[in-house]
Each structure stands twice: as structure tokens, then as C-alpha cells.
Amino acid sequence: MIRSCAKRYGAFVSGRKGRWITLFIWIVLILVLNGLLPQANSQKNERADIFVQETDSSKANEIINREFSTNKGTPALLTWYKASRLSDDDLASIQVLTKKLTDQPIKGTIVPPFHDIPLPVLKNQVSKDGTTLVLPIVFDKNLETQEISTRLGELKKTAKSIFPKDPFTASLKDEKNVVVRVTGPAGVSVDATELFSRGDLSLLIGTVTIVLLFLLIIYRSPILALIPLVGVGMAYMLISPILGWLGREGIIEFDAQAISIMTVLLFGAGTDYCLFIIAQFRKNLREEEDKFTAIRRAFSLSSGAIFMSGLTVVVSLLVLLVANYGSVHRFAIPFSLAILIMMAASLSLIPALLSILGRSSFYPFVPRTDEMAVKLAVKKGKEVKTRKNKANLGVYVGKLVSFKPWRVMLTTLVILGIFALFSTKIETTYDTLSSFPQDMPSREGFDILSKKFNPGELAPVSVIVKRNGSEGNLKEKLENLPFVAEVTDAVKGEKDSTFIKYEIGLKMNPYSNEAMAHIPELKKEVQSYIKQSGGDERNVWIGGMTAEQYDTSQTTKVDSSLVIPLVIGLIAILLLLYLRSITATVYLIGTVLLSYFSALGLGWIILHYGFGVEAIQGFIPLYAFVFIVALGEDYNIFMISSIWRKSKEMPLKRAIKEGVSETGGVITSAGIILAATFTVLTTLPIQILVHFGTITAIGILLDTFIVRPFLVPALTSIFGQGAFWPSKKRMEAVRVFNDKEVTRNG
The missing domain is CATH 3.30.70 (Alpha-Beta Plaits)
Known part of the structure; x- marks a missing residue:
């Protein structure tokens, strides 16, 4: 029943009329939602609660805001510094500034009256070496970070009119002029928002560029390279207004960090799903003259794996809703919604676009059947060349894992095991400032x-x-x-x-x-x-x-103890329903977990021993777990689907060999692109994203080049018929094919 419905659906979205209807529906939805709803970027909340449920520190802050008025608001510490000591004139200028800010107050700010303090008394507040003075300014607690930044901008203009040289831009090495840096909670918040905002556009451009570049290198077709980007772009144009509406209505909260990582995830995973169906379509075009038949077959063979892969990621990300740490909790809806809509695009919009463009999608390397190639050669008066089946790397890997599985398994386990051991050496921190570039104002002010x-x-x-x-x-x-x-x-x-x-x-x-x-x-x-x-x-x-920070560390530990088992359990249930094999479910999850710990270990080797990183943010291992396990399982599902399908028609070892060979190219391409998109995060001046991007990219590459092509098929070969247990029908089919093979060879 389900397969029949899926076939009819696939035939519709890629059919002569259905493809145009599908494209029209997507365009209408995009126009309507973007016309009626706000964009996600306009609804970001950089001041969302740190914790979902009350902790000791959040209760304390609640009491402080209610009972102690002097603590109401967000303080900014203006750190005045002069390498050659602050002179009386410098201090007088600071007093002039506070006088101006008092006479012409900036809305929502409280400035201490330094101008009313006698100069000798004010000198007592200067550091012992005479170089530094702190001017605390409190911003109204209801102000958003962007509004605080705007008011700081007004303050900077006022200061610029008083001092001979703008103290906010002056170098710390300048001995002639006063320098000021804004630190404290307000300064840290403003700098964090600026870093993510500054990275938004560069991240988007970098991600699109790297995906386009890899697609051009792999497929050598400008049209085909644009199809996944068009699909991802149209999916994003649906996601953004939906997220904007959810944010506006107060249903969910998200910040710039969530949007940044969501963008990378969308392009990486979205391109993967597109490639799964594109690769199958190209293969079918070499066997089928009719493009509609080719796209229907491609949809039929890849839709199950795409749906299962997408569902695995969506479910894994939704588990983050149980997290108490706000940043992790707020990832759940935006990320899962992005994958859900991208999965829908891969199963509707992409088949429609491929059906519309047909063979021209792959121009100039157009895939044709042998008969079509002969006709074209005759028409052009060229020599007819027969197509030779060239052995590729996938064929050799397929043979290796099929006939020497024990050697392959032990080798990969040793390599991954060594990396995994280093995951026990990881040091963590919860210091936000340490993740900032050293030249950020809030960090410079704090250092002073x-x-x-x-x-x-x-x-x-x-x-x-x-x-x-x-x-x-x-x-x-x-x-x-x-x-x-x-x-x-x-x-x-x-x-x-x-x-x-x-x-x-x-x-x-x-x-x-x-x-x-x-x-x-x-x-x-x-x-x-x-x-x-x-x-x-x-x-x-x-x-x-x-x-x-202490509550964050404790909350993250509790969140990990909840999220990790839930993700593993839900993925196990989905795999069990899809594969109907307990054995395969267990070793597929086991391999991805090994890949995760290996990624942590290798990531620490690179970050700590290679780049001198003393510690990574404490919640990065949890972030990385969800992405590596969920996305890594995608490739296992796609390859195992091919092996399972082929095992119905041939002996298991041959099915493994051909399954690895058939899926090797597309999974390798997809893995490289997905890892490359996460690597884009390492180009941003935000250490949290640099560390997260590095570890996640490593995990994806380990899955792509070690776990998927070697370890998983080797284990499948070792288990043999037991890999299907307890599915009796499939095990019986394997026995029949093995018997036939023995009889034929005998």
C-alpha cells in the first residue's frame, strides 16, 4: 500500500503535468509566505533565557532584579586606559563626557556622575599604576542587544567630540591618547551579536561558493551544479518566513548562532539529499531512453533512503527539546524544520526540476543509452565507440570488504579506536570571552x-x-x-x-x-x-x-545524559522499522558512535596539539554528537538500502560488492560537500563555531571514508545471513541465492 502510494506520488511530481504543478505550488507558497510573514532574521532574540527551567543562578538573578534596584539592567564597563598613565586632563575629559551624558541623557542608560567627584577623589579610583579607570554604565534591562549597540553608538559620538582622537578606535599601544574599550555583560553581548551578524553574510556566501565549486568539480555541469542550490534556496525561502512567524508569535526563540548553523546544515544536508536522487537519475538515463521513466525509477530507488535519512535527522534534532540549556534547546525547532522542508523539496521540487530539464541537466556530459549514443555518432559521422565498464575505486573497495572483511574490520577498528582514546583528553571551558578574537573590544577591555x-x-x-x-x-x-x-x-x-x-x-x-x-x-x-x-x-x-557558568556545566551534563540515549533509542527504532533487522541496527549505531568518539579525539589532536587550543566550549561535544550521529547514519542508510535491495536478486557478498560500488561515488561526493560546508564555520572569527565546525567535519569525513565504505560493509559480510536477523524472508532469500550460486559454480 505504502509503496503503491509512493510510486503514484513519484509519477505525479515528475510527470508531464505534475512537474509543472509541483513547481507552481512551491513558487506560490514562497510568494504567499514571504508576502505575509516576517523573515527569521528580523525575529532573532539575542537576550533569550540561558536556561529553560530554573536553576540556582537564574533564581538568584530573578531575586536580584526584583529586590535590588541598583542591579537592574545590563552593565557595560567602559575601560579607560593610557599606556603612559592617565593625566589630569584625561580624567577631566572623562568628567566632561559624564556631564554631557547627564545633561543630554541617552534613553535607557544610567551614567554615574563622575563630573561631581572632585579630581583628587576620582584619582583614587584609578588603578595603582595610574593607567586605568572604569566607568560603569547600566542599560535598561528591557533593551535588546541591538538597542544597546545603538545607544553605545550614540555614546561613542559624544566621546569623539570631546577627545582629540576617537578613544574607541585608538590603539592600545598609543601612548599619547586615551583608549577606551567596552567590556562587561553589555560589551560581551554586543560583541557576540556583532560577530554572528558579521559572519551571517560571509557564511552564506562561503557555503554557497564551496557547494557550487564542489558540484562543478564532481559533475562538471554548470546546470546540474545549480539544481541543488536552487532547491536549497527555495527551501530556505519557505523556512525563513515560517521561523519568522513562529518567533513573532513567541512559540519559539532563536538567535544568530542558531540561524548560522542552520544555514550550513541546510546547504550541506540538502545538497546530500539532492545528490542521492541526481546520481540515480544519471545512472538510469544511461539505461532508459525516456527521461520520465528514468526519473520515476530514480525516485522509486532513492526516495525511501532520502525519507528515512531525513526522518532520522529530524527526530534526532527534535530530541534537543528536552535540553534545559537554552542554546541547545533553541536549536531543535529551526534545525528540524529546515531538514523537514529540505527533505520535502528533495522529494518533490528536485524530481520536478530534473524532469523539466531532463538530460540537459548534465550538459555538456549528457548521459545517453548505448542506442542513443550510436545514433548520435552516426548522425555526426563519427566512429561508433562501445561503452566500456571501467573498474573504479568503488569496485575495488567492494571486493576488498566482501572477501577480506576481517582484515578490513580490524584495521578500521584500530584506526578509529586510537582516535577515540584521545577523546578522553579533551578539556572544556564555559568562558564566552575566551572564544572571542583577541582584538575584540570586550576581550581587550577584560584583559586590561x-x-x-x-x-x-x-x-x-x-x-x-x-x-x-x-x-x-x-x-x-x-x-x-x-x-x-x-x-x-x-x-x-x-x-x-x-x-x-x-x-x-x-x-x-x-x-x-x-x-x-x-x-x-x-x-x-x-x-x-x-x-x-x-x-x-x-x-x-x-x-x-x-x-x-557552573550551572551551565551541570545542565549540559544532565542534557547529555538525556539527549544521547534518546537520540540513540529513536534512531534504533527507525532503523529497526526500516531494515527489519536487529543485528544491522545494532552494528550501524555502534559504528556511528565509534565515529563520533573518533571525531572528538582527532578533533582534539588537531585543535590542541596542532593549533594550541587549551579547551573547547563544554557544550560542543553534545552539539557534535547530534550532528555526527544523525548525519552519519544518513550514509549508512543509503548504502545499506542498496545492499538490501540487491540482496533480493543476488548472493549477499555480491550484493555488498555492488552496493558499495554503486553508492561509493555519490556518498563520497555528498560527504565531501557536507564536510566542506561545516568547514566554512572554521573561517569565522568565533572560536565556538571553529571548534564545532572542525569536529563535525572530521566526523563526517570519517563516516565518508572509513565507516561507510569499509567498516559497515565488512561487518555486513562477516555477519552474513545473520545481518538480516530476525527477518526470515530475507534470510531465506539469501540462502536460495547462495544455493543457486554454489550449484552454478559446481
Whole structure:
């Protein structure tokens, strides 16, 4: 029933009338949705919650926003610096700036009145070496990052009119002029948004260019190279307004990072799906004179694998909805929607376009049947040449894995196993600033402050307690902790005076793993003291950036323990339904998991030992897992589909040999293109994406060149008939074909 419906559907979208109807439907949908709905880029939210569910740090920040008005808003630390010491004139100019900003305030900003502070007193706030002064400015908490950036732009114009040289663009090495860099939460947020925004266009151009280049090299046809890009482009024109509408209605949230990675995923995976049907169409055109028959056969042979591959990725990405870490959670809908629509395009728009263009899709290397080639040669008065079946690399690989499977399996396991061992050496960090280029203003400002002041002052840790009796001398207790540099006086809550807040400056970089490791110890010490003082130990909360990073690390661990088993389980169910084999399902998942750990290990070897990377962002392994496992399983599904189909007509070893040979070219092409698109991420000045792109690209290449052509078919050959267990019909078919082969050879 399902196959019959699929055949009729394939015949329609590629038929004489259906192809035009299909194209017309896509064009109408694109025009209507783009005319009525906003684009995804207009609905990005760079200030979305860090966590989906409440954590200790998010609860602390909620209390701070409610009870302590001085902490309301997003602070920016304007770091004024002069290598040859700040002069009285420099400080006076800064006072003129604060006077102007007070007299002509920028909407949504609070500027401290430095102009009302006597110059000798202001000098006391300068660093000991006289080079650095911090001017904190607080932006309204409701302002989006883009609005903060706009207001910073107004501030910069005002400063430019006061100082002889623009302090925001002056070099840190300039000893004659004052330099200022914006850091702190607002500065980091603005720089992060700028980095991703700056990378959006270059990422799109780079991705399109590299896909087009590889398609031209592989197929040597300008028309064919454009077909996948047209398909992906039209799919994106549907995805963008749908995402824009979902964002506008508050159904989902997404940021620039999600859109950037989604673009790469769409072009990479989308091109793969297109190539699966294009390769089959070209093969059929050499056997069928009628292009409609050729495209129908191509659709029939590839649609199941495309649908299954796409469904595997969609389901895997939807699992991210269970994640509590906001960034990971927000990937789920945009990514799965992109793959779903791209899969739909591959099964409707692409067959329609191929049917319309026919053999001209492959111009100038037009595929023809032998009869057509003979007729054309006679017509042109050329010598008729018979087509020879040349043995390609796929044929040799197919023979190798079929007749020497144990040797192949052991060799690949050793190679992948060695790489996988290095995955245990990976160091992780949750420091956002460390992922910025060294010349970014927020990072330069932080580097100056960390050298000139106690680094803990840059991002103090907030300790909040709710009194239920006497909390005793908690400040003294906190000051005696070995990792604490200073503690502010207690501040009472404005609405509920039972809330008490202390600000703690740590002795180390507050963004470091060392600082993060002290958060549970700090909370334990405070809880113990509160309990001894007769209070309720449950009424203790730790807030601030360091606490957020600690919660991020713990949340990511929990997310991984949920997401990874769910992805594996759901993929196993889909494979089991598709292949009807427990044996094949187990070893296919096993090989992709091995590929994942090998990618982590090899990625760490390249990043750490090759480029000196000290640590990667802690959530990258989870990101990489979903992409490597889901996308890597695509190639296994496509190849195994070919082997399974051929095993109905020939002995298993021959089916393996021909299946590997038949799919080798297209999967290799698809894998190279997909890996290349993720490699584009490494060209961006964002270390998170550089590390993620490197590891994911490596995983895809390992799948393409080791797991898919060697390990999987070798295991299939070793298991033999057991590879189909418990499918009795297929196992019986294999026995029959093996018996026939033995009889014929005998």
C-alpha cells in the first residue's frame, strides 16, 4: 500500500503535468509566505533565557532584579586606559563626557556622575599604576542587544567630540591618547551579536561558493551544479518566513548562532539529499531512453533512503527539546524544520526540476543509452565507440570488504579506536570571552581590567540569603574563605527586607574553570553557616556570571545524559522499522558512535596539539554528537538500502560488492560537500563555531571514508545471513541465492 502510494506520488511530481504543478505550488507558497510573514532574521532574540527551567543562578538573578534596584539592567564597563598613565586632563575629559551624558541623557542608560567627584577623589579610583579607570554604565534591562549597540553608538559620538582622537578606535599601544574599550555583560553581548551578524553574510556566501565549486568539480555541469542550490534556496525561502512567524508569535526563540548553523546544515544536508536522487537519475538515463521513466525509477530507488535519512535527522534534532540549556534547546525547532522542508523539496521540487530539464541537466556530459549514443555518432559521422565498464575505486573497495572483511574490520577498528582514546583528553571551558578574537573590544577591555585590578571585581559573585532568624556575621565568614578577595557590605531587599545580598570578588578570573569550581563550595559554606545561625539552609542562592557558568556545566551534563540515549533509542527504532533487522541496527549505531568518539579525539589532536587550543566550549561535544550521529547514519542508510535491495536478486557478498560500488561515488561526493560546508564555520572569527565546525567535519569525513565504505560493509559480510536477523524472508532469500550460486559454480 505504502509503496503503491509512493510510486503514484513519484509519477505525479515528475510527470508531464505534475512537474509543472509541483513547481507552481512551491513558487506560490514562497510568494504567499514571504508576502505575509516576517523573515527569521528580523525575529532573532539575542537576550533569550540561558536556561529553560530554573536553576540556582537564574533564581538568584530573578531575586536580584526584583529586590535590588541598583542591579537592574545590563552593565557595560567602559575601560579607560593610557599606556603612559592617565593625566589630569584625561580624567577631566572623562568628567566632561559624564556631564554631557547627564545633561543630554541617552534613553535607557544610567551614567554615574563622575563630573561631581572632585579630581583628587576620582584619582583614587584609578588603578595603582595610574593607567586605568572604569566607568560603569547600566542599560535598561528591557533593551535588546541591538538597542544597546545603538545607544553605545550614540555614546561613542559624544566621546569623539570631546577627545582629540576617537578613544574607541585608538590603539592600545598609543601612548599619547586615551583608549577606551567596552567590556562587561553589555560589551560581551554586543560583541557576540556583532560577530554572528558579521559572519551571517560571509557564511552564506562561503557555503554557497564551496557547494557550487564542489558540484562543478564532481559533475562538471554548470546546470546540474545549480539544481541543488536552487532547491536549497527555495527551501530556505519557505523556512525563513515560517521561523519568522513562529518567533513573532513567541512559540519559539532563536538567535544568530542558531540561524548560522542552520544555514550550513541546510546547504550541506540538502545538497546530500539532492545528490542521492541526481546520481540515480544519471545512472538510469544511461539505461532508459525516456527521461520520465528514468526519473520515476530514480525516485522509486532513492526516495525511501532520502525519507528515512531525513526522518532520522529530524527526530534526532527534535530530541534537543528536552535540553534545559537554552542554546541547545533553541536549536531543535529551526534545525528540524529546515531538514523537514529540505527533505520535502528533495522529494518533490528536485524530481520536478530534473524532469523539466531532463538530460540537459548534465550538459555538456549528457548521459545517453548505448542506442542513443550510436545514433548520435552516426548522425555526426563519427566512429561508433562501445561503452566500456571501467573498474573504479568503488569496485575495488567492494571486493576488498566482501572477501577480506576481517582484515578490513580490524584495521578500521584500530584506526578509529586510537582516535577515540584521545577523546578522553579533551578539556572544556564555559568562558564566552575566551572564544572571542583577541582584538575584540570586550576581550581587550577584560584583559586590561584583569591585569590592573582584582579580576574578581569584573564579574562579582552574588550571595543571597533570606533571613529566618539571625544570619550572624556572614560577611566575616565569606571574607575568610581562601578564594575570596573582597566582600561588600550587606544590602537589604527593597520589597522584602528579609533578603540580604553580598557581592564577592574572587581572587581569580571569574570566568575560569578554577572560579567555577568554587561555586558549590561557596554555597555549601554559606548554607552551613546559615544553618548554624538558626536560619533555613534552603534560602541560599548564588548568582552572577561564575554561577551561571557552573550551572551551565551541570545542565549540559544532565542534557547529555538525556539527549544521547534518546537520540540513540529513536534512531534504533527507525532503523529497526526500516531494515527489519536487529543485528544491522545494532552494528550501524555502534559504528556511528565509534565515529563520533573518533571525531572528538582527532578533533582534539588537531585543535590542541596542532593549533594550541587549551579547551573547547563544554557544550560542543553534545552539539557534535547530534550532528555526527544523525548525519552519519544518513550514509549508512543509503548504502545499506542498496545492499538490501540487491540482496533480493543476488548472493549477499555480491550484493555488498555492488552496493558499495554503486553508492561509493555519490556518498563520497555528498560527504565531501557536507564536510566542506561545516568547514566554512572554521573561517569565522568565533572560536565556538571553529571548534564545532572542525569536529563535525572530521566526523563526517570519517563516516565518508572509513565507516561507510569499509567498516559497515565488512561487518555486513562477516555477519552474513545473520545481518538480516530476525527477518526470515530475507534470510531465506539469501540462502536460495547462495544455493543457486554454489550449484552454478559446481
